[in-house]
Amino acid sequence: MHQYTNLEHAIPVQGVNIVETWIQADAEKDKSAALGFTTPIGTWYIGGHVEDDGLWQDVKNGVFKGWSLEGYFLENEEKMMDEYQVEKILDQMIEDLNILEHP
Numbered sequence: 001m002h003q004y005t006n007l008e009h010a011i012p013v014q015g016v017n018i019v020e021t022w023i024q025a026d027a028e029k030d031k032s033a034a035l036g037f038t039t040p041i042g043t044w045y046i047g048g049h050v051e052d053d054g055l056w057q058d059v060k061n062g063v064f065k066g067w068s069l070e071g072y073f074l075e076n077e078e079k080m081m082d083e084y085q086v087e088k089i090l091d092q093m094i095e096d097l098n099i100l101e102h103p
Helices: 053-060 083-101
Strands: 005-007 011-013 016-023 044-050
Touching: 044 053
Parallel strands: none
Antiparallel strands: 005 011, 016 044
């Protein structure tokens, strides 16, 4: 994983690392509920560690309130089959099975 962190997308900082990440699966039993959050199922949580005491104090004082993830991503289009295509494939499979059973 690339370990580059900055403040406000401009000022490079060291010693800020993502240590955990999860998608909320259950509103009552999820770790997020134990931490006091009430968010919709499917919310993405990220836990981090800030080594710099001054920066951590800024986080605790509300100067910084969240993460903004930057990244380079390749976009791959996924083409899904429509219902007609699925039915056509299933019909062919059934026909092939019938031929095997009754040559």
